[in-house]
Every structure is written in structure tokens, then in C-alpha cells.
Amino acid sequence: MADVHRIVDFSLESKAAGDLLYGRISGLPAEQKTVDWTVGKLKASGLKDAHAESYVSTAPLWLPVSFELRVLGDATFGAGTQDVVLKSAMPIRNATVKPAAGEGALVFVGRGSAAELANIDVKGKIAVVNVVPDDSLFAAREKGVARELEKRGAVGVINAVESPGNLLYYDNRYGCDAAPCFLVGGDDGAFLESVIGRAAKAGKQVRMGLALKAEERPNLTAWNGVATIPGKSKEVVIVNAHADAWFDGADDNADGLAVELGLADYFARRKEKPARTLVFMISGGHHTAVGAAAFIKAHPDIIENTVLVMNLEHLAQINVTQAARLDPSAPGGYAAGFWTANTTETTKQAGAVNATPFVWELMGKASKRYGVVTSYEPTPSAPGDLGSYIRAGLPSAQLISSEVYYHSSGDTPSTISVPGLERAAAFYAGFIGDVAKAPRGKLKGPPPPAR
Numbered sequence: 001m002a003d004v005h006r007i008v009d010f011s012l013e014s015k016a017a018g019d020l021l022y023g024r025i026s027g028l029p030a031e032q033k034t035v036d037w038t039v040g041k042l043k044a045s046g047l048k049d050a051h052a053e054s055y056v057s058t059a060p061l062w063l064p065v066s067f068e069l070r071v072l073g074d075a076t077f078g079a080g081t082q083d084v085v086l087k088s089a090m091p092i093r094n095a096t097v098k099p100a101a102g103e104g105a106l107v108f109v110g111r112g113s114a115a116e117l118a119n120i121d122v123k124g125k126i127a128v129v130n131v132v133p134d135d136s137l138f139a140a141r142e143k144g145v146a147r148e149l150e151k152r153g154a155v156g157v158i159n160a161v162e163s164p165g166n167l168l169y170y171d172n173r174y175g176c177d178a179a180p181c182f183l184v185g186g187d188d189g190a191f192l193e194s195v196i197g198r199a200a201k202a203g204k205q206v207r208m209g210l211a212l213k214a215e216e217r218p219n220l221t222a223w224n225g226v227a228t229i230p231g232k233s234k235e236v237v238i239v240n241a242h243a244d245a246w247f248d249g250a251d252d253n254a255d256g257l258a259v260e261l262g263l264a265d266y267f268a269r270r271k272e273k274p275a276r277t278l279v280f281m282i283s284g285g286h287h288t289a290v291g292a293a294a295f296i297k298a299h300p301d302i303i304e305n306t307v308l309v310m311n312l313e314h315l316a317q318i319n320v321t322q323a324a325r326l327d328p329s330a331p332g333g334y335a336a337g338f339w340t341a342n343t344t345e346t347t348k349q350a351g352a353v354n355a356t357p358f359v360w361e362l363m364g365k366a367s368k369r370y371g372v373v374t375s376y377e378p379t380p381s382a383p384g385d386l387g388s389y390i391r392a393g394l395p396s397a398q399l400i401s402s403e404v405y406y407h408s409s410g411d412t413p414s415t416i417s418v419p420g421l422e423r424a425a426a427f428y429a430g431f432i433g434d435v436a437k438a439p440r441g442k443l444k445g446p447p448p449p450a451r
């Protein structure tokens with residue numbers, strides 16, 4: 001847990017430096033510092049070859065320079081009317097980087113389904129989408145709605161995430177092609193819905209001014225960290241965790257990285273060499289500059305001998321659920337709603353790709369033994385940092401989950417379950433032990449079915 005805090009501190013340094021979209025973003029200093037720090041930890045654990053490897057990002061990094069969402073006061077609403085600037089506004093990457101500024105009437109489109117949009121004219125307006133993070137922005141059905149609204153003529157889109165408090169969110173799946181499109185947190189979203197509704201009752205419209213300036217930074221250098229514990233065989237098990245993060249990134253992915261460091265220390269201290277060579281890969285990530293793809297390209301020798309990749313990602317966030325949508329006791333009924341947290345971590349999805357049912361069996365055995373709660377059926381999909389390994393045909397396995405704090409400024413160490421972190425570490429230590437004993441032929445399965 002101390003390591004989780006230390007890793008999150010690199011994000012907080014980025015925030016303190018004034019980065020509007022802060023975090024451990026690949027190609028920027030916080031990600032490099034994180035990788036350098038993990039390399040130091042691995043060396044201290046006795047992994048003598050631990051080192052950082054640079055790679056050049058294939059896509060330019062999009063970053064906001066300045067922006068504002070301003071609900072405009074209007075004298076026809078009565079005395080004391082005033083502008084309200086939304087504090088949780090965060091613009092999302094779009095195809096154009098030319099500055100945008102505009103004004104329009106706000107229109108609320110619900111969750112933006114085809115059925116809802118059939119009755120709503122968004123042309124020339126700023127559309128507000130009610131995003132339900134079920135179970136997170138990853139799975140929410142409102143992905144892509146902003147682009148559809150832009151096609152229908154909206155001059156801007158605000159994706160309002162039903163979520164605790166007034167968090168910042170960032171996720172490219174909610175962006176637009178050219179129009180300025182934003183994510184806002186729970187209180188701001190509830191406020192917009194409330195004022196749009198109250199103005200409509202009075203036969204009026206609420207107007208908003210929006211502005212966005214962004215930049216693209218091409219050819220940035222990002223970093224992976226690599227370290228080895230030599231085994232009795234030259235066959236390799238890769239233990240991967242991504243270092244990059246939006247915002248604090250405690251569950252995404254400081255906890256995975258901390259467990260990776262814990263596992264390296266544990267296996268380095270054992271008297272007996274592991275049956276297979278363990279390669280610890282601190283990945284530069286997948287949000288903006290893909291670390292695993294660069295690693296695979298740089299190390300054909302390792303890849304050729306790899307029998308399984310296991311990925312440590314989103315391991316121990318507490319379970320948070322919405323108890324009521326809007327807080328009826330709040331003035332005007334527009335606070336973000338009631339949310340409850342329990343003391344255990346979210347249910348994990350067990351995924352294995354290019355792998356045999358035997359790998360799922362080993363995961364099931366380890367989850368029972370160490371009390372990690374997984375969804376009942378293993379799935380032949382494994383989202384997150386495994387993408388490049390899967391495309392390279394390597395058997396790949398992980399536990400993963402995400403919920404309302406995913407890709408938000410609420411993903412802080414206070415949301416990490418400490419016993420959950422221990423359970424995850426024990427799970428992977430047990431799983432690595434079982435995989436070490438399994439013949440290579442029992443691990444590699446057919447490629448996933450084409451979608």
C-alpha cells in the first residue's frame with residue numbers, strides 16, 4: 001500500500017505542476033519518473049538487470065491547453081441571475097486541434113439511444129448526455145453517443161457522468177470528431193439536468209458558452225521497465241503491469257504495479273530458482289503510447305520463449321454502488337445522489353486469451369484458494385494492457401474490473417482495499433507457481449474467435 005501511495009504521488013506531482021489533464025501520461029515526465037522508480041525498486045530486490053527502455057509513441061499526444069464550460073446567466077430568469085462555470089469540465093480528444101468557441105442552447109438527450117434521439121432536435125445546440133457508468137465508463141452504453149450527436153448537428157456535447165461528488169473524468173471513447181466535447185462529474189451533471197428542466201417548465205431555454213484550445217505533441221519518448229529472475233528453464237512467464245494513468249490512478253494501475261513489485265521481491269528472495277524465467281514488464285501503458293507493442297518488437301528472443309503473459313491491472317478497488325440517483329434532500333434536488341461503499345473489492349472478470357481451459361482452471365483454483373471474488377464464467381476476452389500480447393498470439397491471462405472511479409480523479413488510494421491487495425498478490429503468486437509446473441503444451445490454446 002505504501003508503494004500505491006508512492007506511485008500515485010507521481011501523478012500528484014503532475015497535478016501540482018499545473019497539468020490540466022494530469023496523471024502518469026506516457027511521454028510526459030511523471031510516467032518516466034514512475035518507471036525509473038520501479039526500476040530502482042526491482043534492483044533493490046536483487047533483479048540486477050532491471051532497466052528502463054525508451055520507445056517513441058506512434059500517435060501524437062492530445063492535450064488540452066485551456067477550456068471553459070459557462071452556463072450563461074440571463075436577465076429574463078429574474079434578478080440575481082449569474083453565470084456558472086462548471087468546475088468538473090474536462091475536454092476529450094477530438095480529431096481537430098483548432099481552437100473552438102461557441103454558444104448554444106442546452107438540450108438534454110437522456111442516454112442518447114436511437115429511440116430517444118428520434119424525438120429531439122440537437123442542431124445548433126449543446127447536447128447533455130446522461131452517462132451511466134455501469135459498471136464504468138469502459139462498459140457504459142453511452143460510448144459513441146457524442147459522435148452521433150455531432151453528426152446530427154450539435155455544436156458541442158457534454159457527457160455528464162452519474163457519479164459521486166464532482167469528479168474529473170477523461171476517456172477518449174466519449175470524444176467527437178471536430179466539435180468540442182466534454183465529460184463532467186455528478187454534481188455538474190445533476191445541476192445541468194435540473195436547470196434545463198426548470199427553465200423548460202417556465203417556457204425558457206438555458207444557454208451555454210464553451211471554449212476549447214488543445215495541442216498535439218508528436219513523437220514523444222515513453223518508457224518501459226524490464227527486469228528478469230532467471231529460472232531453471234529459458235522458457236518465460238511475463239508478469240506485466242502498466243505504469244501510465246489518467247489522474248491519480250490508484251486502481252488504474254498503481255495497485256497492479258505495486259503487486260508486480262511485491263511479486264518480484266517475493267520470487268527474488270526464494271532460495272530455489274523458479275522453474276521458468278520470470279520477466280517483469282513495467283509497461284508504458286496503452287492509454288496513449290503502447291508499451292507492450294514496443295517491448296514485443298524489441299525482444300523477439302523473449303517472446304519466442306514466452307509460455308504465458310499475466311497482466312496485473314485494476315486489482316483492489318472497493319465496491320461502490322449508487323443507492324439513489326439524485327439526492328432528494330439537496331436544495332433543488334440536484335446533488336449527485338447517494339452512493340455507498342462496502343469494504344471489499346469489486347468482482348473480477350477472469351479472462352484468458354490464446355489459452356486453454358486448463359489456464360482457466362488454474363485461475364479458478366487460485367481464486368478459490370486465496371478468496372479473490374471472480375465472476376462465475378471466465379471470458380475469452382482480456383481488455384486493457386494485454387492487447388499487443390494477444391495480437392502477437394501469446395497465451396494471456398488476467399483478473400480485471402472497473403467501476404465508477406475508473407478514469408476519474410476519484411481513483412485515489414482511499415478507494416483501495418488493503419486486504420484485497422493482499423488477496424490479489426497471493427492469487428498471482430499461487431498462479432505463477434501453478435503455471436511454472438504446467439507443460440507448455442497445456443497452456444497455449446486456439447486464437448480467440450473473430451468478432
Ligand SMILES: [Zn+2]
Pocket residue numbers: 242252253313314384385
Ligand atoms: Zn488500466
